[in-house]
Amino acid sequence: MTTAIDTTVFPRLPRTTRRIQTADREVFVSVRIEQPEVALFDNLLSHEECDELIALSRVKLKQSTIVDPQTGKHEVIEDRSSYGTFFNVNETPFIAKLDARIAAVMHLPVENGEGLQILNYKVGGEYKPHFDYFPPELPGSASHIAKGGQRVSTLVVYLNNVEQGGETIFPPLGLAITPKKGSAVYFEYVNEKGEVDPHTLHGGAPVTGGEKWIATKWMRAGKYI
Numbered sequence: 001m002t003t004a005i006d007t008t009v010f011p012r013l014p015r016t017t018r019r020i021q022t023a024d025r026e027v028f029v030s031v032r033i034e035q036p037e038v039a040l041f042d043n044l045l046s047h048e049e050c051d052e053l054i055a056l057s058r059v060k061l062k063q064s065t066i067v068d069p070q071t072g073k074h075e076v077i078e079d080r081s082s083y084g085t086f087f088n089v090n091e092t093p094f095i096a097k098l099d100a101r102i103a104a105v106m107h108l109p110v111e112n113g114e115g116l117q118i119l120n121y122k123v124g125g126e127y128k129p130h131f132d133y134f135p136p137e138l139p140g141s142a143s144h145i146a147k148g149g150q151r152v153s154t155l156v157v158y159l160n161n162v163e164q165g166g167e168t169i170f171p172p173l174g175l176a177i178t179p180k181k182g183s184a185v186y187f188e189y190v191n192e193k194g195e196v197d198p199h200t201l202h203g204g205a206p207v208t209g210g211e212k213w214i215a216t217k218w219m220r221a222g223k224y225i
């Protein structure tokens with residue numbers, strides 16, 4: 001049975017939630033801050049699920065791109081020195097299981113999600129501070145916002161323990177999150193008026209030892225098309 005989700009509620013993750021019972025796994029909210037809403041989820045993926053996602057992705061990695069806010073085109077740039085790939089929503093039964101669990105903890109329908117992105121950073125790899133939303137005032141954003149609305153929230157799932165470096169950083173908040181296999185950082189950046197929050201500027205600090213694997217889910221305000 002699926003329960004209808006009220007997508008108009010803010011914050012999307014209720015402030016008193018400490019455990020989220022998804023269809024197949026209990027997830028723990030171990031840390032949270034407000035304004036902007038940031039939360040850490042423990043026990044989101046099993047170690048076996050992390051290993052399987054890495055194995056499925058390793059064979060199809062390509063150099064990552066970003067959306068140029070002026071042109072809207074995907075470009076390879078130095079700010080994002082990682083390799084990545086993605087899975088369409090519900091691409092396989094395994095991905096569908098993860099998409100459903102991720103949607104449950106993000107309190108939005110699976111249909112609002114973009115395909116799961118997998119990123120791999122080697123030593124020196126980083127993702128310089130950026131916004132995940134499309135800056136509303138820039139011309140390159142319109143074509144992306146047309147595909148299901150503005151991005152509203154992000155989940156970054158850590159697929160391995162990184163030897164050194166590779167923290168997810170939020171410079172305006174003075175916050176750094178150490179990657180922990182199977183855990184995830186969640187944040188929201190669009191309020192009830194549809195305004196984006198620049199305090200959600202964040203990045204992936206350079207990896208200084210070992211490598212880093214993550215899975216990212218970006219949610220839209222409406223059904224992603």
Ligand code: PD2
Pocket residue numbers: 119127132154156166167168169202203204205214216
């Ligand atoms: O690798 C990260 O920790 C990271 C940091 C910032 C990933 C993303 N953003 C992203 O995929 O949007």
Ligand code: ZN
Pocket residue numbers: 130131132202
């Ligand atoms: Zn990001």
